Every structure is written in structure tokens, then in C-alpha cells.
Amino acid sequence: MSQMNGDGTVHARGLRKSFGDRVVLDSIDLDVASGEIVCIIGPSGSGKSTLLRCVDGLEEIDRGVLRVNGEDLGFRETSTSYQALKRKEVAAQRTRIGMVFQSFNLFPNMTAQENVMSGPVLVKGAPKAESRRRADALLTSVGLEGHGDHYPWQLSGGQQQRVAIARSLAMDPKVMLFDEPTSALDPERVGEVLAVMKDLAQRGMTMLIATHEMGFAREVADTVIFMDGGLVVEKGKPADVLGNPQEPRTCKFLETVL
Amino acid sequence: MTSISDSVRTDPDKENLAGPDATAKPRVHPRGALEYVAWLACALVGLGVARTLVTNENYQWDVVAQYLTAETVLRGLVMTIVLTILCMTFGALLGLFIAVLRVSPLRPVRILAGAYVTFFRGTPVLVQLIFWFNIAALYPNIAIGVPFTDVSQDIDVNRLISATTAAVVGLSLNQAAYQAEIFRGGFASVDKGQIEAADSLGMSRGTKLRRIIVPQSMPTIVPATGNQFIGMFKETSLVSVLGVGELLMSVQLIYARTYQTIPLLIVACVWYLAMTLLLSYPQSMIEKKFSRTRARVSNGPAVVPTQSELMGEAK
Numbered sequence: 392m393s394q395m396n397g398d399g400t401v402h403a404r405g406l407r408k409s410f411g412d413r414v415v416l417d418s419i420d421l422d423v424a425s426g427e428i429v430c431i432i433g434p435s436g437s438g439k440s441t442l443l444r445c446v447d448g449l450e451e452i453d454r455g456v457l458r459v460n461g462e463d464l465g466f467r468e469t470s471t472s473y474q475a476l477k478r479k480e481v482a483a484q485r486t487r488i489g490m491v492f493q494s495f496n497l498f499p500n501m502t503a504q505e506n507v508m509s510g511p512v513l514v515k516g517a518p519k520a521e522s523r524r525r526a527d528a529l530l531t532s533v534g535l536e537g538h539g540d541h542y543p544w545q546l547s548g549g550q551q552q553r554v555a556i557a558r559s560l561a562m563d564p565k566v567m568l569f570d571e572p573t574s575a576l577d578p579e580r581v582g583e584v585l586a587v588m589k590d591l592a593q594r595g596m597t598m599l600i601a602t603h604e605m606g607f608a609r610e611v612a613d614t615v616i617f618m619d620g621g622l623v624v625e626k627g628k629p630a631d632v633l634g635n636p637q638e639p640r641t642c643k644f645l646e647t648v649l
Numbered sequence: 650m651t652s653i654s655d656s657v658r659t660d661p662d663k664e665n666l667a668g669p670d671a672t673a674k675p676r677v678h679p680r681g682a683l684e685y686v687a688w689l690a691c692a693l694v695g696l697g698v699a700r701t702l703v704t705n706e707n708y709q710w711d712v713v714a715q716y717l718t719a720e721t722v723l724r725g726l727v728m729t730i731v732l733t734i735l736c737m738t739f740g741a742l743l744g745l746f747i748a749v750l751r752v753s754p755l756r757p758v759r760i761l762a763g764a765y766v767t768f769f770r771g772t773p774v775l776v777q778l779i780f781w782f783n784i785a786a787l788y789p790n791i792a793i794g795v796p797f798t799d800v801s802q803d804i805d806v807n808r809l810i811s812a813t814t815a816a817v818v819g820l821s822l823n824q825a826a827y828q829a830e831i832f833r834g835g836f837a838s839v840d841k842g843q844i845e846a847a848d849s850l851g852m853s854r855g856t857k858l859r860r861i862i863v864p865q866s867m868p869t870i871v872p873a874t875g876n877q878f879i880g881m882f883k884e885t886s887l888v889s890v891l892g893v894g895e896l897l898m899s900v901q902l903i904y905a906r907t908y909q910t911i912p913l914l915i916v917a918c919v920w921y922l923a924m925t926l927l928l929s930y931p932q933s934m935i936e937k938k939f940s941r942t943r944a945r946v947s948n949g950p951a952v953v954p955t956q957s958e959l960m961g962e963a964k
Contacts, residue, residue: 449845478754478854486851496846500864510850513860555846562850 397461398487399425399565399597401446406455408438408445415441417621419455423566423614426595430608430629433618434644439601440493442618443568446599447490448481460487460565486514489559493571495551497543503530503554504539510562522561529557533587549580553587560591567591569600605649609633617641712912716903717919725899726920732816732885732895737878739821744828749858751833762829769826775887778819782891784810816888824881831873835866868939875932879925886921896920 403421407414416438423429431439444450445457448465457464465481466473476484497506507526511517530539533553543551552572559567569588573581585607592598592611602608608615608629615632617625617640625638636642668674702708716722750762769777785806794800810818839862847857889898900913907913 447849449848482851482853484851485849488849490846490849492842492846494842496840496842498843498846498861498865500861509860513856514851514853558850 397458400458400461401566401597401599402456402458403446404456406442406445406457407453408441408450409453415621416445416452419623421616421623423597423599425565425597427613428592428598428611429600429614429616430612431599431601431616431618432603432605432608432644433624437618438621439618440570443490443570443599443601446566447488447568448485449490459484482514486510486562487565489562489564489567491552491555491559491567491569491572493574495543495548495555495575497551497555497558499543501542502539503535503541503543503546503557506543506554507539507557507561510558514562526557526561529560530554532590533557534583547580548576549583552576552584556584556587556591566597566599569598569602571601571603573602573604603648605633605645617644619644707911708915709909709912712909713915713919716900716913716916719903721899721903722896722916722920725894725896726924728894728899729882729885729896730924732820732888732893733878733882735817736820736824736885737881739817740824740828740877740881741874743821743825745832747825747829748832748836751829752836754854766826766829769823770830774819774823774884775890777823778816778887778891781810781819781822782812782815784815812888812891812893816885816891816893820881820884820888824877827877828874831870831877832866834873835870836862838869839865872932872936872939875928875935879928879932882924882928883921886917 401421401423403419406416406419406421408416419442421442431442433439441450445452446459446464451465462484463473464484465476467476497503498509501509504523504526507529508519508522511522511525512519527536527539530536533556535550535553535557538546538550538554543554546554556572572588573584576584581604585604588598588600588607589611600608600612610629612629614626615629616623617632617636617638619640625632625636625641631637632641633645636645747762747765750758751766753759753762788806790803791806792803794802843861843865844857847861852861885895886897888895889901892898894902896917900917904910904913
């Protein structure tokens, strides 16, 4: 599969990941089409964060097929095995995948603008002046015009998370992963981050979102996946999974969160 | 029946208390008897020490005053300062290099760097110094050249390793091992999320180290390095055994001639103490600055060199 046709897709078959003896993801099948918005819901410890971390290459899977943007992530398939790619090749793959963390993980030694510039300048070697303009434009697009000179500690949680989104977008990713992006925020700050994500969804970005925001999932997602105990329990249109769940486990979970 | 609040108000003990409104009364902590006893006991010890310092003529304070600023002593002091700066600089640079090797993805490199630290921390620095001084016995000649060719230059190790060179080499190599551990601890203190964020952007190992890990580990590294600096200042006295003319050696040279051992050792102590006190002020400033903000990394200003400071550009 060439990289061009696969842009913005995620494809997993029989994906398995364990930490020691504990299996945290088991026989996961996943197909995300270009431009699709997938929300992953489920209790803590269900494996949704681990799944996203696998798709970003932060965790190495034990077994199975995992293709992101049409490429086997981190490995090259041979007739008998998967051979690990060189560090540089993996890094190149990662530049095409954006990740937004629950705890933002902005670089505290850089301003908002420098955070957003960090990818293009430090990884891609892009010219600084141009990257700076681009960073300002991205900050404006997430509603943070004029905050470029602020350090992370001078920003609220919601603002930090929006900078983090802009930092990911600066790399022109084809797939965006969100690992519970609003879980660490004050309730009144959740909306501003969801609004930015909604805007991104409307612009056709492929998005894979682990979230507890059921309202957001219902409104924005094309597909909702319910995970529990490392397994995909149920998957389908948001109206079906959230409105008319088929599995008893899904019903029970939704009862407690809604 | 009286309610509970009524019974409090009519508490017989409190009825007789006069004075102003209870809400305005200051809260006082009376000193315990133990504190007065402690003051007395410690004052007696202090007086005793002071008395013997003044009355015991063997201290020979006039000799101390006479030699405190003697040229030999001052030259020794300068040598001590130069040694400290040299060894700290080389030690820190080599230590950083070894710390980087210790987090290498290549296992043999990690093992080699670990062995270095184990050896230099596991043997006394005094023994190491004497060892370097006598290194010529082990390798009388070293040849610097291109392997498997005739291009080479023989060097007489006995001439190369003077006492001063041995001192600088010995102290630097030893310092590097400790400094490597400080750097390693600093690297480990960087939040895992920072490294994941850098990884997720596709940063290379070198970039990650230079732009994310090293600047963010400064709050841990700088105060610890300051402590090492003060420690090194005193550690240089060890090289007197090699005959390097630093502070201790220079007073030894004088009392070998005059037999005024005690007053001259006091001269050395006065200088060591003065320099240490001088260095502890910036050190405590540094510690204060870094500890204040480490407690609140997420909401407080992170005291790490900012990107623009690192890149030396004006904003």
C-alpha cells in the first residue's frame, strides 16, 4: 500500500498489547477512513489510552497488524516477520501523526509560539521566520491570538490544551489522536477545547478520540467504539451505540456516565 | 436545662478572666524551660572555646596574622582556585558526556559508561591521584599516531605527567564520575510526558536531549553542581601529597621551615573557610531560586533556561 492512498487512515487487525502478564489490548480490529471521526469510550483501564498510544508508536504492539497512513507503523513487513525500522524512519512516520495528551505536555521552557514552532523548526528544519508566522496563524485558529509570548504556566488548562493542539497541527499530520484531551480541565474550560476539535473535524481531519464527553461523541463522531477490558465490545454510529446499545456491558457503562 | 453553649459561657474558670475582647487577644507561645537550659549550656561551651582560643598561646595568632597574606600563601590560594575551576570545568564536561553515554540506546556503551562511574566512585580519590602521578610506571611511553601506519609520535609519559597535570587529570576524572550521576539524576527528573510529546513530534535523540531534557533538568543539576564546586574547592587540598603548590602545600612549605605548624594550618583553614562562605552565598541563592519553582512545576514559572535564552536571541 503506498503512502499517498493511505493518508489519514488507520488499519488494525488482531492487535495485541500486554504489559508483562497483563493483556491490555486483545484482538483489536480497527478501520478508520480518511476524514472519519472516531470516538473511543469506556471505563478507565479499558485500554482506550493504550490503543491511542500504540497508534502513535509510543507503545510497541506485541502482535497483529497496525497500519497508520497506509504504512506499517514502526516496522517493515517481510515474508516471515516484522523488522523494526530505524529510529529516523519511525520519527518520520510520527511526524504524520499528531497526538494530544491528557496532561498537555507543553514544553515549559518554551513560549506558546515556540512550542508550536518546535516541530517544524527542530524536526523538519523549517525556516524560523516562516514557522513563526505559521505558528501565529495556528494559534489564532485555536482562538489564542496574542498569546504567543506566554509560557505554559501563564495559560489556563484549556489554553494550554489548545496550544498543544496547534503544536500537533503545525506538523501537518494526516491523523490526529486525542487521549482524553479534556479530562484534566476545569469543567468550564472543556467547551473551548471541544470547540477547537469540532472545528478541526469539520475541516476533514481524521480523528481518533478517547473521551468521556458523551455529548461531544454523539454530536461529532462518525463512529463510536466502546471498549472494556482491552476488547472492543461494541462499535457503530453514535446514535446506535449511545442511544440503543446492544451489549449489556455497554448499557451498564452508559447508565453510570449519562 | 442549659444548652451546651450556655454551659461554655458560664464556665466557672473563664468567668473571672478580665481584659479586652477575646477575639482581639494575641496568641502567645511561652518558651519552655528546656530552651533556657539549652541557651545556658551552649553559651558555656562557646565561652570555653573562646577562652582557650584567646588564652592558649600556642595558637600564636600573631603568626597567623603575619602569614595570612604572605606571598607564598596567596600564590597557593590562587593555585587552589585555578585547580578548582579547571577540574570542575573538565569534570562537568566529561560528566555530561558520560551521562549521555549512560542513556545511550546501545547497551555496550551504557555498560562502559557505567563501569567508568563505578570505578571512579568506588576508589578513593587520594589513591587515584597517586595512581595518575605514577602512571609512567605503567605506560612509560605512549605513541600518538594513526594505527597500522608509520605516522606516530612517541611521548615520554614521565615528562607529560607533571604533578600538576596528574592533579588536574585525577580530580577531573573523579569529578566527572560524580557529575555524570548528577546529570543522570537530572535527566531522570524530567517528566515522562515531555519525552513522549517530543517523540510524538518525531524529534531525534539529539534534539530531544538538547532542547527538552537538558534545559528541563537544570533545576536539579545546577544546585547539585554548586555543591560539588564547594566540595571540589576543599578536595584540591589532597593534591598537596603530589607536591602541587596549592594552599595546603604552601603552608606546609612554610611550617617545614619555621615549625609553626598550628598557626599555619589555621592560616589555611581561614582561607578555605572564607572561600567556602563566599561560594555558599551564590549557592544558596541558586538553591532558593530552583527549589521555589520545582514545587509547582505545572502552575509556576518553570526555572529552566527558556528557548530564547538557549538560542541566544533577543525576543
